[in-house]
Structure formats: C-alpha cells, structure tokens
Amino acid sequence: MLRLTTVTSEWLRLDAVHRYFQYDIESNTSTCELCKNKIKGKHTTNLKNHIATKHSNEYQVVEDLNTKIISKNKSSSSDKIAIARIDQLKKLCVRLVTIHGRPLAIIEDEAFQEIINFAATSDVTSKTINIKAIKTKIQEEANAIRKCISSEVQNKMISLKLDSATCLERKFIGVNVQYIINGRIVVRNLGVLEVCDRQTSTFLKNTIEELLTDFRIGVDQIYCICTDNGSNMVKMVKLMGGAYISQYDNCTTEQEEFELMDENEESEEQSTEEEQVNDIFHSVDVDVHNLINNEGTFKVRVMLCAAHTLQLAVKDAINADALYLDRRLNVILSPEQCQKARTLLKQVYMQINSLKERDSLSSNPELVDTELDTVNPMPSTSSTNYPAIEAMLQSKQRMRGNVVKSRSIDLCLHDLCLNARINLEDDILRHWQNMATTSSEVAGIANTVLGAPATQVSVERLFSSLKFVLHPLRSNISPLF
Template identity: 25%
Template structure:
C-alpha cells in the first residue's frame, strides 16, 4: 500500500492519500473516516499522523518499503514511504590502526583520561564499528591500552638512553605529595648546540622517609635505569631543603670517590699544578682564596645548584617578616570584603572581588595588597558602616610601599619561569631586580634589597654558576678577577671530565669491532710489529684524551674578546666556534645549559595532579610513572 502527496488532484484508487492544496497549504488525510487536515506536506508530520492514527497502514507501508516489487509512485508525486524509514548515511574516513591506537594512547596520557574510558558504553558505540571494519587484528580495550602505554614508555626510555649517552648532563630534582602519594621528579638538561634541551627521566614514587640517603639512592637507581654514569652528572639543581642539599652532597662524594679510584689505577700521573696555577689577589684582599687544581680530584665536577626562584622567594619572605603586622591587618580587611553581604555590594557597584592570600606564597600577598589599594575608595565609604574595613592613612601608605617594593621581585619571578634560561640571563634578571628595588626610597624596599643581596651569595658563590656566566660574553664582565680565575679552574676540570667520558665510548666501539672481525684480531695478535703499533696507538690516544694546558690558553684568549650585546643570541655566538675551535665550543655547550631553576619539575607535578585525579588515585606506581614519562616528554618535544 502506498500513500501519496500531490500538489494538484489527489490520486484515486489508493487506500490512503494525503492532498496538499496550494491555496490552503494543507494536506488532508483521505483514509476513509479520517479527513484530518495537516498543515504543509512535511514527511515527518505525515509519518507521525499515520503511525498514531492508522497503525495498521503504517505497518503495511513498512512491509511495502521492503518489497522490491512495490509499485512506483505516480508522476509528480512524492511517496510518503520514502520518508517513513531514513536510510543510514555511510561515511568513509581515512583512519589507520596505528592512528587509532595513537589516539587512544593520547587520551590516557596527554588528555589524562582513565583507562576505564575504553570500556564506557558511549565510547564503545564509537570505537566498535571502526574496530570491526579494521578486522580482528585491531583490539581496543583498557588492558591493551595499558600495555601499549608501558611499551611506548619503554621505547622513550631507550631513545633517551641513546640520546644521553656520552654527554655531560645537568639534573633537576624535587619532591611533591599528591593524594597521599609522595614522588620525586627528576629532569635532565643539556644543549644540542641550538638551545637548551629538557627531558623527564622519571617521576618516581617514594615509599620511605625523605632522608638524604634515600633520595640519593633513588636518583642513582634512575641513572642506572638509563645506563648513565655518575661521572656524566655535572650539576644537580634543587630547592633549599636540607634533605635535598645533603642528597646532592652525597652524590658529589660518590663521584669524587669514583674519580679518585680511577686516578689511583693510572700508572702515570701528570704534574699540572705548576703549569696552570692561577695567581690570586694580594694578601690583604678580602676575596675568597683561589683554589688550586690539585685540591679536588681531577674530573670531579658535580656541584649542587640552588633553585634561583626558590631563593628569591626566601629573600622576599625574609623581608615580609618585617611587615607581618600590617599584612595581618590587611588580610583581615580582605576577609571581611569577601563576606557575602559585602561581595553583593561590590558586585552591584562593578568592583572586583577582594583577594585573600596564601601565607606561604608571597605572590598572593602582593596581589591581595594591590587589590586593597584598588578598593580604597569603597573601603573608605563603607568604613563608617563596617568598621573592620578601616585602614589609617599611614597603614595605606605602608601597603602601597609594600606593593611597589615587591613588584620588581614579582617581575623577576615570572622571567625565571623560562625553560631556555641560561645562567647569564638569570644573572641579568637578578641584577635588574636588585637595582629596581634599590631605586625605591621606602624603608621596606631597602629591606627587600638587603635580603636579596644576603641570599644571592648562595647562588653566585658556586663554581658551576660562575663558569657558566664566564662563558656568556654578554655578562662575563660582571665577574671579579677572583671569580674569573675560579671559573677557569672549574672549566679546566670540566674539560677533563668531558675527555674522561670519551675513552669509555671508544673502548666499547673497539670491542664491537673486535667482535665483528675475529680473524683479523687473531692475525694481528701474531704480528709483533702490529702489537707494538697498537700499544703506541693506545698510549697516544690516552695522552690526547688528557686535558692539556692549551684549554686554559683558549680560555685566556676568550676572556680578552669584546663583550657581546645583550640582545644577541648566545648559542649563535658559540656556533661560530664549532669549526674554528671545536674544543672550546664543546666545553661551552656542556656548561652553558646549567639549570638555575627547577621550574620544569614543578610543572611535572602539575601534570601529576592532572593525571592522578580522583578517578585514577589508585593507579599502579609503574603505570603512573609510564604515563607521566610519555606525557611530559611529549610536551618537551621528544
């Protein structure tokens, strides 16, 4: 049976017909005994009418629709059967199994979705048709995706192991607690010649008390996982926590003992003290005495570097202790401004809400005081009604001076967030912060400047930092003569450490060659002349690998070159030495990327909070580490 709609005369002889008259724009149901008029001739309306009022005809229309021998509609008519059942639209999408798996991996790593998403009914409605079309070789479920994350994480570790092999590396470590789980974040940093390269080695679960011995053992375990020798570690940047500083000191002691043992096994020792002895200041000078090259084991370069951002925070906290009373009163005013009745008034008047600070974060204290200054007029107008909003004129002036004094430090802290920050650039940021603060005439500003100067010694009196600034021709002139000589001594030892890494690679390469050609090795062992030549070759290579006085001469020549403008790119400057002076270039690329902050580790902890959501708080520690390794290294460009 067929129902038709015509724009002119209804087709006779049908059991049901609906007529549309142009003049009235209505369709009339011609089913016997019905006669209901429907506005327009929309197929959905006609279908609903038949389905509700004439269910028998509706069922018969469905059957006729499935009958290939159904009679065609008359000319000029639109059959209602064509709108009774809508045929599904088929869409072809260019999607490979690899792309599908990568998308699912990205969901659980970068996007932070739980593995249980793979079993959700809504997701299965999307993924099952795709999975069926690709064949039985493609299976997507929570278990498979978890295994894939582990496989990808292992591939990333293998890539990192190859990438970091034979390099002098800088580490950054920090610990955090999230949802009753303590972790230690470890980042590694180096230069590829074009800029600073940052990688995440691990975000490892801590299962014991955060003692310095335990933290150092976890760091060593992570290094062994990547086949990184402790002799490759140039520096470790951490916060000012006592356990972190002691852990780095333990690592430095281990490196020193290892280097001393290697020196003790050498048959020949090189007398270099007299050749490169540095001349210090006069006896009456107040400068720190010059270190001699033989006072520390040759090749022992591991230094502890304190986080500059954390040190600046401590300096500001020291100064804020002098303003604790006025800050406490300002905090009470801010809390009163956040009460419900006052908030409603502020909102009606178009003002911003007051800010209540977090006592341990001075940035929020600065923002709270600044917002109080913006609400000064409102507080003065409301003070007769709400006495808690009253601040005297002297108190408001002190608040204003505090905000002005903290502004340079706040700007400097934001500048320290950069991932490509070098030691020289940090030196310029810190110096500008100190100078801008000293320019302010208020007593509180002078106190802030004093606290900054008192704390900066822990940053500047560091061999690794001084050496990095020395190799930055934009800021080298800020170093004193004593600091310059200390930098040269440390760079000399660093060059020796770099040279000591090369024999290990060369030896492994020789072993591979020997294994590849046993016949040749057997033949050469029978040749006494060849044997003597091989011994001479080893002796020559050993002599060449040792540090030469020439590296000190190169550093002396470099120190006399003209200053580089601050706007110039440091890595482009050193790229010019890659051909003309490859040794000095190699030394510079090993020292310049010194990390002066641990900001990247704190960003890793932000990812930890994102991944370790309430729905994923019970993640296995191995799975959690794999997810974070993939996620963080994708962000850093691995």
C-alpha cells in the same frame, strides 16, 4: 593460446596487455608475442587496440586480469589505510589517558567503542582497541621515549633537576634532565617516582641512580644537580660525588640526619632570612675554594634553586663558569674570578674528554690492542705476566696525554676573555653552535655549562599534572601506570 608471463610486483603496476608484448628499448618498438607484429612505442592504448582487433579472445583475458589487479591493489591499499588509522587511534587513546588524565576504563565504554568504530570504519577495531592494547601501546611509547633520551645523552654531560611533592597523602620524586642540542635547551622528564620509605639521602641516592640506569646515564655524566636547600637533597649529592656540602658532612646515621633537619627547621624559624642566605654564601665559598684546590678530579655540583634561595644562584660558582663563557657579559669578571672559572671549566673539559674516550673504546675495542701494539711492537708476555704493572703504565700514558690536552684547553680558555665582546642581543647558545666548527673543545664545554638550570620550576610544573592522574576516584592507581 600463448602462456602468460609470470605475475610479478612490476607487472601488477602495469596494464595486463603488456604481458603479450616484448619491448625493445633501442628500436623503441613492442613485438606482439601472438603474431610477431611490431608496434611503435609501448603506449598502453595502442597495444590494447592491437589485441582488440587482432586477438579478441586474448583481449577478454586482458580485461579480466585488469579487473583483478585493480581489485587487489584497492584491497591492499585499504588494508594499509586501516592499519595506519587503527595505529593512530591507539596513539590518540594513549594521549587521552597519559596527558588528559582519563581512566583506562573509558576504552571499554560502549559509547567510546562506537566512536572508535565510526572513526575507523572497520568492524575489527573493537577487538584491536581495548584496555590491554592501550596498556601495551603506553609501554611501547614509553620505551620509545626512553630510547630517544638515551641516544641524545649518550656519553654527554647533563644536568638534573630534582624535587619532591605530596598528592593525596602519597609522596613522589620528580626528576628532569636538561641539556643543549643544536643550540637549544632541551628538558626531558626521566620519571615521577612514588616513594614509600623515608626520604633519607642514602635512599634518594639509590633511587636516582636506579632511575638513571634505565636511561643508561652514568653518575660521571652529571654536571650539576639543581635542587632546593633541603639537607637530605644536598647530602644526597655528596654521596653521589658532589662538591658543595657544609654542615651535613658530619651526619653519620639516618637518625642524626633527621635530627639535624629538625634542628635546622627550628633555627630557621628563629633566624632571619638574611642570616640564612649569608650562611649559605659562606658555605658555598668554602666549598668552591676546596674544589679549586683539587684540580685533578671532577665532582657533581649542587645548583641551589634560585626560586628557593633568593639571589643565591648569582653567587654559585656554576654561574661563574657560565658567565665566563658568555662573551656578552664576561668582561665584568675580575681576573681572580676568571682564573677560578678557568680552573673549573678545565675540570669539565677533562670529564667530557674522558666520556668521549670511553665511548670510542666501547665502540671500537680493537683500539686498545692497537694502542698496546704501538707502545710495544715486539712480541711480549708482559701484559699477561704483569697485569698490574701494565695497567699502571697505561694509566700513566693516559695521564700524560691528558696533560697535553689540559695545556691546550688552558690556552683556548685564556684567549676567550681576550676576544672582542659580542652584541648583548646575540643568542649565546646559537653563537656557540656556530663556533663548534672552529673551536669544538670550548663549544663542548659551553654546551655543558650553559645548559645548567637556574631553577627546578619545571619539575614543580610537572607535579601539577598529578591532579589529572591521581584524584580521589583513582587514588589506588598502580605504580606501573
């Protein structure tokens, strides 16, 4: 009897009868390996009829092989379905715990395990879906979300929203990040952190920077921070390189900071709301003036929440930037306001460009050597003998390139207010998404500035979910979960 061809994955997808034939594409004939007869085409039924009538013993072998192939394919398919179903059940259990606030102990309940076994139709499910497996799955899902956020904000300017809350005598800080992708505003939660220390500006700064490190976000990527007008929050932004600070600049110690906070609370009780807002208006105007006079540096902006400071957001310079880029409404700005907005927007552009250069250098370190070779093609040891001078010269060269780019963006921003106004009903985010191909520099600035939040309400809504996670029966939940 003829020896059968070696079984391969391709053979497993065909009927076993094809193992006894050699097919010729040119003549479109199948040659029997047993009797050398030729059959037109390679239709399975014709080949089976030939084996059944001419080679009855081999026909029985073919039937047995077909039975085994079908059984193996069904087993492999059923295993894949079972694995996919178990993974889906794990994801549903994660949602049950993280979104709907059910305790992890429910996973081990007998009734719940019976439901899982019924849904998975597999006896092995009770061993694979347990508290340990769900905890691991939660960490996997959290790491996947962190990786997604990190890739979305890589070397991109973003805005932060901060707020604090107390639940069951435990204090928490919520941090959201907001940015624009594909013409849509995206809001992501970076974390809800429990704090056990005093919420001083220094402590808050260190906590926020540590959280940003988990997502590979640098402080130089922050365009603005939206928070309430609490002294510790505003002073924190100052420590992170912020721009809008007034009466809290003179706090030298934590005790002085808290004393000033107490004094402010007492004075707020005695003063009217109008006086408070006017004071903040004045401090913002002074800080904007100082910021514009220092055109060479970019500073993190404080965006005071409109829900806490009435219409103060309308007064903020950040909104002046956004209004200048809104081609539906920028005609209402005065020439002086337009000039201030262009100055601030140019700083944003230089910061965006700096992040792009850092990204290109980190991904292509050989570009640094290429740049040096272009400047100094002759062999030299200056880079090794005079590292400080070489670093200074490279810095001067980058500054010269930045001056050229600054002049170019000045023209683009100046032309922006001269262009025709667009329809009031147009989507300004979609408009700048469409303009990305023709005016990529200004579109990049618009995606940063227009993505700045007006309020921190999304963080306050985030705290409402704490009642699902923390309640009197689960007040001792660990910080990890």
